[in-house]
Amino acid sequence: MKSREERSSEFEAALLALDRLEAARLLTDEGDERHVTARIEQDVVPAMERLGRLWEDGRVSLSQVYMSGRICEELVGRLLPQHAEPSGGDARIGLAVLEDRHILGKRMVAATLTASGHPFFDYGSVNAETLVERVEADGVELLLVSTLMLNSALRVAKVREGLDRLGRPVRLIVGGAPFRLEPELWRETGADAMCRNASEVVSLIDRFSGGGR
Amino acid sequence: MVRSSMTSMERVVAALSLKEPDRVPWFPLLTTTGARELGLPIREYFSKGSNVAEAQLRMRKKFGHDCLYAFMHASAEVEAWGGESVYYDDGPPNCGMPPLADPERIMSLQPPRVKDSPSLIKALDAIRLMKERAGDEVPILSVVISPFSLPAMQMGLESYLLLIHERQDLLARLMEVNEEFTVEWGRAQVDAGTTAVVYFDPLSSPTIIPRELYLKTGFQVARRTISRIGGPVAMHFASGRCIPILDDVVQTGVGVLCAGCEEDLGELKRLAKGRIALVGNLNGLEMRRWSPARVEEEVKRAIAVAGPGGGFILSDSHGEIPWQVSDEVIFAMGEAVRRWGEYPLDWRS
Structure with missing residues (x-):
């Protein structure tokens, strides 16, 4: 054995x-x-x-x-059986790339989520305003945002402002090259945590969902 | 302080010859900062090569650095292939939808001609104007995206990684076409008056692909392409790692390597000494928040480990200072390099 x-x-x-x-x-x-x-x-x-x-x-x-x-x-x-969207017990997770058409980072996180059995809403590439609207409509509790460019990463602060106006807690986890190369940037934008690599998202989901799966 | 006695060109040539010049040369690679200098929106700034030339000359007069940088933005190359640039108010243009979405089109793909590509002609105009006004006193740097890295923008990185791993037939054909384009584009820059062409090849970095794959792909492409450009070429991995492939990079025919900020510059210097000059490796993203004292500390650290013996040019690690970095930081960089970069670097002992 x-x-x-x-x-x-x-x-x-x-x-x-x-x-x-x-x-x-x-x-x-x-x-x-x-x-x-x-x-x-x-x-x-x-x-x-x-x-x-x-x-x-x-x-x-x-x-x-x-x-x-x-x-x-x-x-x-x-x-695994396919789930169209999150069901009871799981945090409702949203995933997006902010203002960029180059989405490999988000794609890798999506693969990790699928491979670890976490259903999620895939918002594709969106701007800050649209993203907050989607989060509100879907009742997302944990939002994962990937960026490639510094100016997009800085716009995570706008997402944070929008989430704060929803009147309910939404955890915000960011990732992508600007955050990896500038380790303080995620705090500056108001995110709750930063993933240094795609697979790190699993432990962060567990942390913010209140325990392991 | 010892008065600088060399021109920027002499200083850079000495460094690239692996000798000690009068002081460490410094290349703050300024792109969108030029728009701020001229008080123009970024989109308007990049609409004419004359804007770029004017801003580069003004910024050099203001900061006192050792190069003019003709690079506009990476998506300008993709425009030549039918792609688009997406502009922002606070950062470099980015590529829009990849023009080569269907990989099967690769078999019938033909390289665009430089003379038919307005986005490239603008960059050549910038080089010519800078050369006319600055002559041989200061090196002019320009950029090609490597044929191996270009597909990340032509078809998107995900599709390209799949192509590399699963469709060697299409990869070979794409490299053939891209190499023809890059050689013509690099030669046009040399003809326009550039001093050195920076070969941006982030896909070849071990950060993105393993060395074994690099030796079969990006390395072969670089060897074939660089020798045909017909001028001095510098290798840049745009913040990617390079230590595991340093010996290979030396064999591609470049005389300069730009170091990423995630690697130990001292270790890289030890491995590169006497073989290839280094450029780097200040963290441009962090630079946005640096105080003048922090700038001095970082510049001093880089010079201390990479400056001895020459063969070193101080710069950032990504090939572009972000738009968000203030003039105050760039001034501080210049002051620090003039204070700590004078040879001999006696202060180290």
Whole structure:
């Protein structure tokens, strides 16, 4: 019987090798008696979190993290029943890129959310005003915002102002190159937290949702 | 203080020859700041090459730095391919929808001609005007986006990463077409009077792709393209890491490497010494909030680790000082480099 660490490590190696078949074999092994959600929580999520940390440390590349995320997203999509939108017990999550058509960062977060079983509202690329309107209409409690350019990142402050006017708490988590390269920027914009890599979003969701899943 | 005795061109040439000039040269790479200098909205500023030339000359007179920067914005290249630039009041133009949304179009794709591309002609006008007015006293820098990195804007980064991993046939064809374009565009800049072409290649950084993939892709493209541009070329990864591929970069034929702010400049200097000159690596995003004292501290730190022995030019790490960075910070940078950058750097001992 393999240990949890061995399984996660093998799964991570398959992802880095972009070996879809091996990753699928490991995740769907018939000899594995764990429930599918346990396999995802114990194999997929730790592997993606570790890859995210390795990217921060400069030990793997963005393309490896991105392609791994796609593989996980595909596998989990096949294993888990699809949810159109959040249901009871989960924080209602919204995801957007602010004023940019280059959406890889948001795409990677979307893959992480899907692979970790978190349903979300996908708002695409929007401006601050539209984003706040969508959050209000959908009752979003946890808003994830990705940016690429500094001026877009600074406009997160406008999103914060709009959220504060809603009269109910909405947690705001930001990510993207400007925040990573300027570590104080997220505080300046009024965000509640910053993701240094896409997979970090899972632990932040747990933190702001009041505990683990 | 020792009076500077070299022209900017002499100072930069000495640094690039891996020697100690009279002082460390400094390149505050100013783009949208020029619009503020002329009191123009950013969109209007970039509508004419003459605006860019005028602002670059005025800013150099004001701050006393060692280059003129003809770079306008990256999306100007994508306009040549049928894309669009989206303008903002407080930052550089960004690319709109990628013009090459359907990868299957790659097989029939033809490179645009520089002479038919208004966005590129504006940049060439800026280079010519600067050359006419500044002569050989100061280097003029201009930019090409590498053929390997251009598709991030031509087709979007996500589609491009998939193409790199899954469609080698289309990747090969796209590189062929892009290389023809970049070579013509780089040569046109050299003909217009640029001193050095900065080859922006962020996709080749280990931040984005692993070295093994780089050696099969971006590295091969760089070797083929740089040798054909016909002028001095500097390698820039736009804040991306470069230490893991330093030996490879040296082999692409460039004499200068621009360092990202996430790497240890001292370590990079140790690895690069005697082989390739370095430019960098102040954090432009953080610079927005720096006090003059913090500027001095950062400049002094960079010079202390990368200045000894020459082969170093002080600059930011991204290839562009953000519009939000104040004149006060840029002035402080100049004061600090003049105070701490005079050779020999005796204060270090």
